[in-house]
Amino acid sequence: MRALVVTGDWQPRPxxxxxxxxxxxxxxxxxxxxxxxxxxATVTLPDPVLRSATDVLVRVRASGVAVSTLRMTATxxxxxxxxxxxxxxxxxxxxxxAGEVIExxxxxxxxxxxxxxxxxxxxxxGRCPACRRGRVNAxxxxxxxxxxxxxxxxxxxxxxSAHARSLEALRERFDDDAVFQVGALCEPAAxxxxxxxxxxxxxxxxxxxxxxxxxxxxxxxxALARAAGAARVLAFDPVPDRAGLAELLGADRAWSERxxxxxxxxxxxxxxxxxxxVDVVVGASGVPGEVLPVAQQLLAIGGHVVHLGVGGPPGSxxxxxxxxxxVTHTFSMGHIGGFDPVIALHAAGxxxxxxxxxxxxxxxxxxxxxxxxxxxxVAKTLVVQT
Ligand SMILES: [Zn+2]
Numbered sequence: 001m002r003a004l005v006v007t008g009d010w011q012p013r014p015x016x017x018x019x020x021x022x023x024x025x026x027x028x029x030x031x032x033x034x035x036x037x038x039x040x041a042t043v044t045l046p047d048p049v050l051r052s053a054t055d056v057l058v059r060v061r062a063s064g065v066a067v068s069t070l071r072m073t074a075t076x077x078x079x080x081x082x083x084x085x086x087x088x089x090x091x092x093x094x095x096x097x098a099g100e101v102i103e104x105x106x107x108x109x110x111x112x113x114x115x116x117x118x119x120x121x122x123x124x125x126g127r128c129p130a131c132r133r134g135r136v137n138a139x140x141x142x143x144x145x146x147x148x149x150x151x152x153x154x155x156x157x158x159x160x161s162a163h164a165r166s167l168e169a170l171r172e173r174f175d176d177d178a179v180f181q182v183g184a185l186c187e188p189a190a191x192x193x194x195x196x197x198x199x200x201x202x203x204x205x206x207x208x209x210x211x212x213x214x215x216x217x218x219x220x221x222x223a224l225a226r227a228a229g230a231a232r233v234l235a236f237d238p239v240p241d242r243a244g245l246a247e248l249l250g251a252d253r254a255w256s257e258r259x260x261x262x263x264x265x266x267x268x269x270x271x272x273x274x275x276x277x278v279d280v281v282v283g284a285s286g287v288p289g290e291v292l293p294v295a296q297q298l299l300a301i302g303g304h305v306v307h308l309g310v311g312g313p314p315g316s317x318x319x320x321x322x323x324x325x326x327v328t329h330t331f332s333m334g335h336i337g338g339f340d341p342v343i344a345l346h347a348a349g350x351x352x353x354x355x356x357x358x359x360x361x362x363x364x365x366x367x368x369x370x371x372x373x374x375x376x377x378v379a380k381t382l383v384v385q386t
Contacts, residue, residue, distance in 0.1 A: 001047050003154035004366040004383075006072050007090045008038040013080065027148050029140075031072065031087035036080050038073040038089070042366055045092070048150075048158045053107035056161050058117060061180035062360075063152040064096030064187070065373035065381045067215065067286060071311070072147075073370075084311065086140075088148040094383075095121040095145055097152025098167060098183020108161045116167035118183035118343065119152060119159050120190075121145035122336055137194065137334020153366060153383055165339040169347035177384070178354055182346050184382055185353045188216040190338025192224055195306045196282070197341075199332035202304040203280050205229030210269060210278035210298045211251070213285030214242035216356060216380050217308050219249050221282040223351040226250035230280075234272055236265055241377040248355050266297035276300045283307040289315025296321045307331045360384045 010026055012018050016033040028034035050057055071083040072093055081087070098118040101111050111117065124131050124139035131139050145151040145159075165186070170179045196203050203209065209225040211218050214237035225233050226249075235246035235254040246254035253272060260268060270277060277300035283291035288309035293316070295305045307329060322329065345351045358378035361369035366383055373381035 001045055001155035002363055003043055003045050003092045004094070004363070004370075005041055005043050005045075005090050006038055006093055007041065008035040008081065010034060011036040013078075025088060027086065027088035029086055031081050031083040031085060032076075033080070035087060035089060036078075038075065038081050040073055040367055040370055042364065045154070048156050050103060050105050050158060052160075053105040054161050055105045055158050056101050056108055056111055056117070056164050057103035058099040058119065058157050058159050058164065059102045059385070060097050060099040060152050060154060060157055061385055062098050062184040063094045063383045064184045065094075065153075065369055065383065066096055066188070069093050069095070069146070070370070070373060086144060086148050091148070092150035092152075092154045093146050094151035094153030095147060096184050096187035097121075097157065098180045098186070099152070099157070101164065105161065111161055111164060111166065116170070116179050116183065117159070117164035118167055118186040118339055119145070119157065120163040120165065120336055120339055121151060121187065122334060123160065123163060124336065136336050153363070155363065155385065165343060167343060169343060173347060173349055177386075180384070181354050181357055181382065182343070185216070185220075185356070185380065186339045186342050187335050189220040189224070189342040189353055190335035191308060191333065192217055192220040192282075192284070193338035193341055194334060195308050195330070195332035196221065196224060196228070198337060200304060200306045200330040202328070203228055203230070206231045207279040208232040208273050208276070208300070209234070210281045211235040211246070212281065212283050212291050212294060213237055213309060214246045214254065214379070215284065215286065218282065218284035219245055219356045219379055220353060221284055221308075222246050222249045222251045223353060225280075225282070227345055227350045232273065234269055234278065236260070236262070238262075239376050242379060245356055245379055249353070262294065265294060269298045273300070277303060279303050281305045283309055285309045287312035289313050291315070292317060296327065299325065299327055302326045305329045308333070356380045357382055
């Protein structure tokens with residue numbers, strides 16, 4: 001099969017000593033400490049085959065190129081990748097994908113050949129303390145397709161059937177291509193769903209919501225907050241195109257740096273909320289360290305901040321700004337559990353995230369797709385197969 005792969009050199013930084021497991025599997029727990037001189041390539045690999053009776057073989061139809069995918073090959077001055085996360089190379093990246101089932105294992109009863117599925121790429125181990133407490137999104141012992149096992153920027157992928165979520169309910173409302181676009185957007189949207197409704201749980205109908213950052217996470221937050229009955233949804237992103245998308249997806253007002261200096265945001269948000277501030281802030285920026293002080297200035301007393309972004313330099317935290325205003329902070333990551341509600345909301349016509357797709361490329365043009373995904377005006381780039 002044709003596939004995009006990332007290769008690199010295993011060269012632990014001076015002073016970083018990988019443990020035995022990392023060395024044995026060539027799987028860094030923190031890629032930025034080990035992997036150097038990364039490269040993208042389009043290659044031909046052996047067609048994958050089912051490994052167990054509970055696997056399904058998926059022909060990938062749409063696969064997202066995420067910011068964290070780009071970080072697998074973005075490097076610092078010393079040539080090390082910037083991804084501060086697990087990674088094994090060489091590897092087929094792509095942790096946001098959907099496709100058509102073309103073969104099912106003998107023990108698979110809930111999926112059939114021809115079914116459209118979105119793929120949960122996080123594969124919890126089921127044995128670690130996090131898994132045993134039901135906190136599967138915090139499992140660090142399992143695998144993550146696209147980071148330490150092969151992902152979806154390829155023609156085919158083998159997927160455990162429990163992690164292939166049916167998209168068939170979308171067929172009444174979406175055409176064939178759009179079904180798989182929604183499927184590829186389930187991963188980022190499920191992260192937001194889990195953050196808002198499983199981990200934080202403070203957002204209620206009638207609340208005012210502020211969203212910082214209008215990439216895929218922030219845009220999904222706009223749509224989900226609207227679907228959850230938010231009275232007012234206000235969003236900010238430095239880039240005008242993304243602020244425009246936020247309004248398209250349901251924000252009452254969205255500002256970019258063209259209209260508004262970020263320092264003016266707190267006073268404008270107070271004007272928009274009768275002086276109170278917002279009840280919930282969603283931190284969906286790629287630079288979460290910068291979100292914290294801004295979020296604190298936007299919040300109503302007793303408000304809540306849901307942090308979803310990762311990466312960037314650390315920020316400063318002033319405890320009294322939180323305690324004195326009875327503010328809570330929640331930090332959430334992981335997508336397990338969020339796919340089915342995101343699919344159901346699309347099937348019911350309550351949300352439609354497909355407008356955030358800013359470009360579609362064939363697998364053979366994968367390297368151009370990677371380049372396209374670095375354009376800050378674009379919210380989501382997909383690699384697609386018809
Ligand atoms: Zn686990």
